[in-house]
Amino acid sequence: MAKKYWMTEEPIDPNDCIEKVVRNEAGAVNTFIGTVREFTNGKRTLFLEYQAYVPMAEKILAQIGEEIQEKWGNTDTAIAHRIGRLEITDTAVVIAVSTPHRKDAFEASRYAIERIKEIVPIWKKEHWEDGTQWIGDQKEKTAYDDRIPSEEEMRDD
Amino acid sequence: MAKKYWMTEEPIDPNDCIEKVVRNEAGAVNTFIGTVREFTNGKRTLFLEYQAYVPMAEKILAQIGEEIQEKWGNTDTAIAHRIGRLEITDTAVVIAVSTPHRKDAFEASRYAIERIKEIVPIWKKEHWEDGTQWIGDQKEKTAYDDRIPSEEEMRDD
Numbered sequence: 001m002a003k004k005y006w007m008t009e010e011p012i013d014p015n016d017c018i019e020k021v022v023r024n025e026a027g028a029v030n031t032f033i034g035t036v037r038e039f040t041n042g043k044r045t046l047f048l049e050y051q052a053y054v055p056m057a058e059k060i061l062a063q064i065g066e067e068i069q070e071k072w073g074n075t076d077t078a079i080a081h082r083i084g085r086l087e088i089t090d091t092a093v094v095i096a097v098s099t100p101h102r103k104d105a106f107e108a109s110r111y112a113i114e115r116i117k118e119i120v121p122i123w124k125k126e127h128w129e130d131g132t133q134w135i136g137d138q139k140e141k142t143a144y145d146d147r148i149p150s151e152e153e154m155r156d157d
Numbered sequence: 158m159a160k161k162y163w164m165t166e167e168p169i170d171p172n173d174c175i176e177k178v179v180r181n182e183a184g185a186v187n188t189f190i191g192t193v194r195e196f197t198n199g200k201r202t203l204f205l206e207y208q209a210y211v212p213m214a215e216k217i218l219a220q221i222g223e224e225i226q227e228k229w230g231n232t233d234t235a236i237a238h239r240i241g242r243l244e245i246t247d248t249a250v251v252i253a254v255s256t257p258h259r260k261d262a263f264e265a266s267r268y269a270i271e272r273i274k275e276i277v278p279i280w281k282k283e284h285w286e287d288g289t290q291w292i293g294d295q296k297e298k299t300a301y302d303d304r305i306p307s308e309e310e311m312r313d314d
Contacts, residue, residue, distance in 0.1 A: 013172070014171055014172060014175055014188065015170070015171060015172065018171055018190065022190075022192055022246050023246065024194070024195040024196075024245050024246060025194065025195065025196065026192055026194060026246075027191065027192055027193070027194035028189070028190070028191060028192070029188075029189070029190040029192060030187070030188070030189055030190075030266075031171065031186075031187070031188035031189075031190065032185070032186075032187055032188075032259065032262070032263070033175065033179075033185070033186040033187075033188065034184065034185060034259070035179055035183055035184055035185070035186060035255075036184070037181070037182065037183060037184035037257060038181040038182065039181075039182065088181050089179050089180065089181060089183075098192075100194060102189065102191070102267075102270060105189070106189070106263060106266070106267050109187075109263070110259075110263050113259060
């Protein structure tokens, strides 16, 4: 797979991201893996569903890679995000960032996950033991009860 | 491989560490991978050699995992460090830490690599283009020209 920023319905192997950023100039690779957690504030999750506007989401993942390069320099980044139904412990997202020195790799990888949650159009539907809920934005500040925004509504933002 | 903290002469697959820490309670896994960089301050490295007192090193890696558990709680950690001859871009160390939330995973993983460089008896011999040098401690504050400390000298510390 040649893409460095991609959405997929298939399980993600962390190596798919890591191998794309390992290089002679780098001494450090930081990888962040987001997995499906069973309990959140005592509530049990049975499984999750992720939906995304795929071309838009992939474009914004690539933009995050560019932001990282501008901020830290001499970086290489790969990000994969899964969509569809995910079971407990499944991997939802993998970020890998390589840099010459470790401090930058940690900081840039942390930046990437925060930005993903801020600006990438991906929605999570929680299937709790006692009901379901669309999580509005990924920082979980807005909840949608019934549906996610339409692509048109997104464009109006 | 059942060990969660190990030294090895074989290539390390990051998944060997990641799979050991993924669990229902965790929503985040941070992985740090240290790779062999070609240039350091303009000097070209041809290859590296790592030596370690293996049983002592593995014991101290496990101790670092315990320190992380004490500091952050609800963590799971796996660490593998390679020894022997490593080529440019080869993986020297893999750390994986899982926690319920991402902030702790980043912090604990960063802590682990700093502690490894402070307290684990592993020595690196740089094979530069223009000579060789044993790097004394991994934070590179002390250099040994000819040899690494004997196991007895270590015990005297």
